[in-house]
Amino acid sequence: MYDEQMRAFARDAMARGESLNSISKRLGMSRATLRDWRDRRGRPRYPNDCPRCADGKLDAASYAHLLGLYLGDGCLSKHRREVYALRIACDDAYPRLIDEAADAVLAVHPSRPVHRVQAVGYTSVVAYWKHWPCMFPQHGPGPKHHRRIELEGWQQEIVAEYPELFLRGLxxxxxxxxxxxxxxxxxxxxxxxxxxxxxxxxxxxxxxxxxxxxxxxxxxxxxxxxxxxxxxxxxxxxxxxxxxxxxxx
CATH class of the missing domain: 3.10.28.10 (Homing endonucleases)
Structure with a gap:
């Protein structure tokens, strides 16, 4: 993952007409990454978008829905460079629910793509972010029924405001x-x-x-x-x- 300063350097270089190959060698990043930043130009950017540890905005209604889905069929897994994958397992028999899960994930974390990974009988809705543990502090090792699950104060406030959406997720x-x-x-x-x-x-x-x-x-x-x-x-x-x-x- 690259910080916003590095992204700004790369965007400025591309705006001046410098080739992707030259920028890649100078800044030590892949051309695929640069190409992605170039192609995403014009879309909303969220330079520091965690609603809990930074100044990001949170779609509270969508989060209430996603929290219910996470507590039911969701999990977090740690990857390289402190990046976490949020996975919501959805039965293939219910395509509308798969779409709703993907929409909820995208509304909570709109700056990155949402993937659909096919497995036997179900589809995992997947999104990557360093800050998923901030959004789901209930994350921990082992199955949820083997550890304590308590909502933090800010989560309780959101559920109290949107209990219908939380229940929909559950x-x-x-x-x-x-x-x-x-x-x-x-x-x-x-x-x-x-x-x-x-x-x-x-x-x-x-x-x-x-x-x-x-x-x-x-x-x-x-x-x-x-x-x-x-x-x-x-x-x-x-x-x-x-x-x-x-x-x-």
């Missing part, structure tokens, strides 16, 4: 909208009734509590059929979730 990753059924005896006859409900499941007790907290913020009733699952089944509650989550597609 349910789009580790939740579903399903058709449930039950039977009742009516006038001596057994009748079957079907009704929709939302289910959210996660092995992390802390993430389960965050889901509960967000539902409580919206006064949405829930129950726990088992320790790692939360159900929303009342008709009015399902209708409310349908307004900002809905079936996967």
């Amino acid at each position: 349910f789009n990753s580790d939740g579903c909208r399903v058709a449930n059924w039950t039977t009742r005896t009516v006038a001596g006859h057994l009748k079957r009734y079907e009704y929709p409900r939302y289910m959210f499941s996660n092995e992390s007790t802390d993430i389960m509590h965050l889901c509960q907290w967000s539902l409580d913020l919206l006064n949405i009733p829930w129950r726990m059929p088992r320790p790692n699952a939360r159900s929303v089944a009342r008709r009015e509650a399902v209708t409310q979730l349908d307004t900002f989550i809905g079936p996967k597609s």
